[in-house]
Every structure is written in C-alpha cells, then in structure tokens.
Amino acid sequence: MTAKPTLAHLALLAAVLFVSASSVSHAERPPNLILIVTDDQGYEDVGFNGCQDIPTPHLDSIAEEGVRFTNGYVSFSVCGPSRAGFITGRYQGRFGFNMNPTLDPSNELAGVPLDEATLAETLRPAGYTSMAVGKWHLGTHPSLRPRQRGFDEFFGFLSGGHQYFPEQLTLQDFSEITKVGQWYRTKLRRNDEIVEIDDYLTDELSDAAADFVDRRHDEPFFLYLAYNAPHTPMQATKKYLDRFKHIEGKKRRTYAAMVSAVDDGVGRVLEKVAEYGIEERTLVVFFSDNGGATSNASSNKPLRGSKGTPFEGGVRVPFAARWTGTFPAGVDYDQPVISLDVFATMVALTGVTPNKPLDGVDLTPYVTGEAQGAPHDQLFWQWGGQTTLATRRGADKLIVGKKRTMLFDLDADLSEADNLADRRKERTEELSADATAWADQMKPTRFPGRLSWPKKD
Structure with missing residues (x-):
C-alpha cells in the first residue's frame, strides 16, 4: 500500500479548498448519513489497511475518496456494548451497558435505556427518515427494538448473531427459543413483521439498504447498515467462495468470501448514491464493531490481541469516512478518534442538540483542517x-x-x-x-x- 499524505501536510490546502459543515446554513437541507458497520472484521482485512488476499475495492473507495483514520477506535471490544456506545455517542458504561445482554424479550432493562437517545431519535427532529438494516443487538424487549428507538424502518434481526442461509432460519421468533444460541435461527423482521428470505443473508441486507437509498434519495435520510458478517458461523455461497480458491485454509477462505460479499453490498449502496448524484450531500462512515475474533480466521496484524481483549487488536479497527466536496480525499488522519465521534459528527450537521452530553467529538473541523490539535485529550x-x-x-x-x-x-x-x-x-x-x-x-x-x-x- 502506497503512503498517503497526512492531514498535517494538507491542512492549509484543506482550509482553502474544502468547506466545513459548520459554514453551511442549517436552513439548507442537511446531508444524508450512511453508517456501515461490519462485525468482527480484522484490522488488516481491508485493502486500505494493507490486506493482500481479500480485495475490498468498495470499502477502499471510502478511504481513497475520503479520510482513513489510522488511529480509529471503538468503545468496547465486543459487539453489544460497542454498538450501544456509537448509537448514543456516549461511553456505554454511563448507562450500564457493559457486556452483551440477555436476549430475553421480557427483560425491559436489557438494552439501551429509554432515556438515552439513539442517533435515529436525535436526528428525527431535523426531518430525517431513518432505517436500520441487519444486526440490532441493542435490546429484544418490545420497547427496545429499532422501530421504538427512532428508526422509521427496520429489516434484520434483533440478536447478536445469525445463520446466513435462509433454510436454516426455522424459528418464527423468540417465543420458540428453548436453548441458548437458537436465536441464530430466528426469521428476519421487516419493521414489526416476521418475513421469509430466499437469498444469502448478506445479500439480503445489501439489497434492503440499496433499496432504501433508492426510495429515500429525495429527502434527508439516515441509513444504519449493520452487517453481521464476518461474524461466525462461517458460511458463504459458492459465488463468493469461488473467488478465493487460491486461499488454502478453509476457514480463511470462507472468511474472505464473507468479507467479499459485504464489499459487493457496500458497492451497491455506493452505486445508488452515485446514480442519484448525491455524493456531495452524503456522508458515508465505515468501521468494524470491534477487532477480529480468534474464531473467524481474521487478521489484526500488526496489532496485538483480538476481539474481547484490551489490546489494540480488540479496540483499534478499520475506519474511514467520505463526504465528497467537504472531506479531503485520499488523506490519512492520524490523531486518535473513536466510534462515539460518529454520533457527534452527524448530529452537528443538523443543528439538533443532543439530550445528554456526548463523549464523542464532531470530527468535521478536524478533518477539513479548520481545527488543529487532537479531538480527544484521552x-x-x-x-x-x-x-x-x-x-x-x-x-x-x-x-x-x-x-x-x-x-x-x-x-x-x-x-x-x-x-x-x-x-x-x-x-x-x-x-x-x-x-x-x-x-x-x-x-x-x-x-x-x-x-x-x-x-x-
């Protein structure tokens, strides 16, 4: 991977050439917001971080046409708490979300508390239409589900992991679960209805996300696309597996196929953005919810540790953002940032005041060169x-x-x-x-x- 210029080298140029969001009148239409999150993807397993055996051209395009955060972190090294942090912009420990919660749908405490506003709830007063696609993992009680937490639309599943092949989704809902782990086999939900699918799960999620952009491109929208890939179980279709015959290890080959399916899907979403000519009014952010796991053949090199650990391999993740015409292109931003900043950055563009103090910081002035120094002291x-x-x-x-x-x-x-x-x-x-x-x-x-x-x- 060729070296990129750092933001320090381009700060002066950025200040002249790029318009920061703070200079845009809130009377104008606020930008569309797309947040793409993968699950247990290794730090090294994107081209923009040096991956050699898994091409990720569409994920790479976000970094190449925008900013790569070389010191990008999440607030926890396991799925649920990490998501609770970035969906609220606050350290999840502030509201006691310190581990993956029970999936008991009768437990009204097992999720993000109702007095903690989600990003979708915060954006609603600014006129956004929001959709959550994919993995939720922020509460199964009826009061804690996506449609009750600010999202106008939902397509996905409520649990923390899932089977990828439709024939394996044999349980209607949580009422049929009798053993730990059976939630992997529950059918998907579209809004509040249980639905059947007939395609590989990653492709279904990508199609739903692209369709949302297709339907909502004329209005301010927020798309939260939360893939469960490449989280276990290790499952991929022949279409994707055939791309990686050169990889000898079965688990790494399947992992590569799962990542490739995600990359194809991200490509379809970005193609929709391009089709409607809305690149300059659409902020796209990508990161993994935590470091790669030891169970899925991911690679966190050169970092130590993995999912669940306090080392860099657990909390430092592939992280990039693109906002054509506002964020500089092909730039490395080297100061430490954290997933909590995504909430702060997106909300700052709307003029809406969050209901509680945020731990995240608006990154736009730092990325554009308007602000100097580090976004966080610690x-x-x-x-x-x-x-x-x-x-x-x-x-x-x-x-x-x-x-x-x-x-x-x-x-x-x-x-x-x-x-x-x-x-x-x-x-x-x-x-x-x-x-x-x-x-x-x-x-x-x-x-x-x-x-x-x-x-x-």
Whole structure:
C-alpha cells in the first residue's frame, strides 16, 4: 500500500479548498448519513489497511475518496456494548451497558435505556427518515427494538448473531427459543413483521439498504447498515467462495468470501448514491464493531490481541469516512478518534442538540483542517466490571488488569510488545489515576448476560 499524505501536510490546502459543515446554513437541507458497520472484521482485512488476499475495492473507495483514520477506535471490544456506545455517542458504561445482554424479550432493562437517545431519535427532529438494516443487538424487549428507538424502518434481526442461509432460519421468533444460541435461527423482521428470505443473508441486507437509498434519495435520510458478517458461523455461497480458491485454509477462505460479499453490498449502496448524484450531500462512515475474533480466521496484524481483549487488536479497527466536496480525499488522519465521534459528527450537521452530553467529538473541523490539535485529550475503556481498565493519552496506552499493569508507547511499539510500566512509573501512576477517575463515573451492569436465557430445565 502506497503512503498517503497526512492531514498535517494538507491542512492549509484543506482550509482553502474544502468547506466545513459548520459554514453551511442549517436552513439548507442537511446531508444524508450512511453508517456501515461490519462485525468482527480484522484490522488488516481491508485493502486500505494493507490486506493482500481479500480485495475490498468498495470499502477502499471510502478511504481513497475520503479520510482513513489510522488511529480509529471503538468503545468496547465486543459487539453489544460497542454498538450501544456509537448509537448514543456516549461511553456505554454511563448507562450500564457493559457486556452483551440477555436476549430475553421480557427483560425491559436489557438494552439501551429509554432515556438515552439513539442517533435515529436525535436526528428525527431535523426531518430525517431513518432505517436500520441487519444486526440490532441493542435490546429484544418490545420497547427496545429499532422501530421504538427512532428508526422509521427496520429489516434484520434483533440478536447478536445469525445463520446466513435462509433454510436454516426455522424459528418464527423468540417465543420458540428453548436453548441458548437458537436465536441464530430466528426469521428476519421487516419493521414489526416476521418475513421469509430466499437469498444469502448478506445479500439480503445489501439489497434492503440499496433499496432504501433508492426510495429515500429525495429527502434527508439516515441509513444504519449493520452487517453481521464476518461474524461466525462461517458460511458463504459458492459465488463468493469461488473467488478465493487460491486461499488454502478453509476457514480463511470462507472468511474472505464473507468479507467479499459485504464489499459487493457496500458497492451497491455506493452505486445508488452515485446514480442519484448525491455524493456531495452524503456522508458515508465505515468501521468494524470491534477487532477480529480468534474464531473467524481474521487478521489484526500488526496489532496485538483480538476481539474481547484490551489490546489494540480488540479496540483499534478499520475506519474511514467520505463526504465528497467537504472531506479531503485520499488523506490519512492520524490523531486518535473513536466510534462515539460518529454520533457527534452527524448530529452537528443538523443543528439538533443532543439530550445528554456526548463523549464523542464532531470530527468535521478536524478533518477539513479548520481545527488543529487532537479531538480527544484521552480515550478510555473498561472490561469485566472494571476489573480491567485502559486509557490512551497521546502515544501512551495504559492497561490495568487484575494481575499486571502495562504501559506501551504506540508510536514506537504498535504491537504492544514492550511493557514500560516499571521504567515509567510516574506516567503509569498518572494514567492509572485518570482511568480510575473515569471508571468511577460509569454505572454497574444493568442486565444479565447473554447466556442467562433461556434457563436450563
């Protein structure tokens, strides 16, 4: 992969050539918003991060025609809490969403609390029509589902994972679940109705997303396209598998096929945007919900760790955004950003005031060169009821666990191999105090975990 210019090199040019959203009158039509999220995709597994065996031309186009965030993070290294963070723009620990929740549809606490506004709920007063496509994982209770949380339309499933082939979707809904994991076999929902599908799930989701753009391109829209690929189970059709006969390992070959199906789907959505000539009034953001998992043959190289861990391989993800004519093209932005910033960035374009203070930051002035410096002084994470904390300030990243404390200089040691905690004790103590003070603001988990339901006989 050829080196790209950094934002620092283009800041002056950007200030002259690109118009920031803050200079656009809110009386004008606000931009369309597309958020594309993959599931358990490895940091290295996109072309714009150097992947060699899985072509991702459409995902790459977002970075090539926009901005690649080289230090892009999520707020948790597991699916549900990560989603709760970026859908609200707030650290999910502020409302006790600290693990994947039970999928018990009778539990009204197992999701994003009703007093925490979702992005769709926040955008509604600005005249947006919103659709959620794919994986929800933010509550199965009737009050917590997409249509009750601000989305005008929904096509997808409520759980955290799913079978990909239609013949395997044999359960009507959650009322038929008798064992843990059977939610993978529930039929899909279109709005509030249970529907049959006849195609590979990733393709069904892509078609629904492209159709939404087709139907709503004349009005401000928000599309949240949440693929469950390449999360397990490892399933792909012959069409996609045949593209990767050169990959010897079966699991990696299937993983590649699943990623390729996503990339095709993203291409169809972007083609719709181009077809209607709305590239200059459509902000497109892409990232993975967490790092690649050990179970799906993903690659997080050169990072240490994987999904579920506090290391970079768990929380640093492929991350890019495109807004033709406003964001510079082909630029690397190297300051740390986090998925919480997507909410803040999108809402700032509408003139709507969020109902609570955000932890995310509007990235538009930083990307366009209007604002200098770093969007965040510090980023934070927690796991296991605060038994593990992490924070990053500048290049320094601290991890405080039950048994050991680790300090890494990410500029010099991206793979987190050289623990500096004993050699930089003052810095270690300082960052540890910061992490503890932040964790004290977080709330205990408000619901049981995903394995708690249904109860065993």
